[in-house]
Amino acid sequence: MADVRLLGEAFSAMDELAVFTAAHPEAGGLVSFLGQVRQEGGAHAVEALELKHYAAMTLPGMTALAAATEARWRLDGLLILHRYGVMYPGDPIVLVAAAAPHRRDAFAAADFAMDHLKSQSWFWKREKTARGWRWIEPRPDDHRDLARW
């Protein structure tokens, strides 16, 4: 039932969300999370971001995460889109949306999926600043977030 995609090209988060919302008129509540490359100024600004994935594991892992999310909450629909490749400030990285009969289920499902995408999915991120490319290590926060579930 879930729509899970690993995307190599830029996508329009708003177009995707509009399609998802239109497909779920039966849902009382829809929660979405959009993660995007921050547009910021200053010497430390990120000029580009690259996400690498592993074909043998990344999409299968996302699909399993979607199934776990749907098994845990009562949902009308679930959307999980994640980019890989090189992205620039303002580009969407990840879009998660959950449609549900009840508000709390939609919030919890989107939150759960994001925590797991952040810290348990097979992505590796590097950022380019004025000082060049640098691999990003997971933050302690990410693991703390995961421990909530």
Add this chain to the structure above:
Amino acid sequence: MADVRLLGEAFSAMDELAVFTAAHPEAGGLVSFLGQVRQEGGAHAVEALELKHYAAMTLPGMTALAAATEARWRLDGLLILHRYGVMYPGDPIVLVAAAAPHRRDAFAAADFAMDHLKSQSWFWKREKTARGWRWIEPRPDDHRDLARW
């Protein structure tokens, strides 16, 4: 800073969210909640929904809620739109969106604002089914949700 509106006419949740998102390229994460009139079948289906407000208190209360939300989490932006008047299946009722440097702040802010809109804002709802109009009482869930904060 927050954009808080009490609306008497139908609005496009996707257009509003697109404008809000475009206004916050500095935000790493955006969370939205859309509540809409359920489109459902059967004898108990809601044919229309009416929300009444009280001019002296409803919008001032929403504005105070927005200020409390912004004081509690680190946000780049906050959007709170709420309809009053008669709505039909598929119509948006409420749209809350929070943009933040960090994901957890955006989730918590949207969740907090929705719990308070549901159970502490000055709206009164009635629904029309095949059996006529009926006033909706608050659900015990709504108060339980509020106790989380």
Add this chain to the structure above:
Amino acid sequence: MTAKLVFLGRLEDVAGMGELVVGPGPLEAVLAALEPALAVQLLGERVRMALNGQLIAEGGGIVLADGDELAFLPPVSGG
């Protein structure tokens, strides 16, 4: 010299109107002039009151002055 009562939510249905212009004076006297069935509902345990847009803790002792607006607020159900 008038004050106004505002009936929200289902109280509007009970009252058959959303607002009622009344003379100033003690709330007890104002309510005594209403339909008893309506007065009973307005004084219900779960109905709160707001004077000129501000919630008030208790109705006892209120005296409506010229231009005052007293709203009767049943439990809310938004979103």
Add this chain to the structure above:
Amino acid sequence: MTAKLVFLGRLEDVAGMGELVVGPGPLEAVLAALEPALAVQLLGERVRMALNGQLIAEGGGIVLADGDELAFLPPVSGG
């Protein structure tokens, strides 16, 4: 008769390549044939391994067969 090593994330930079075709055989022998600096990184405590797309608990005892794909996975950082 070949197997494949896959280097993910920063390990691709360390290896200077994303993949390396190797002969089958015990993992110890395969690693011994690599640059020592790379082999040390691959065996780092926080690097996990997946054989043909499935995580494996320990590298000890692994023998790469023809067509096997062994991936080295440093800590992830998605979203």
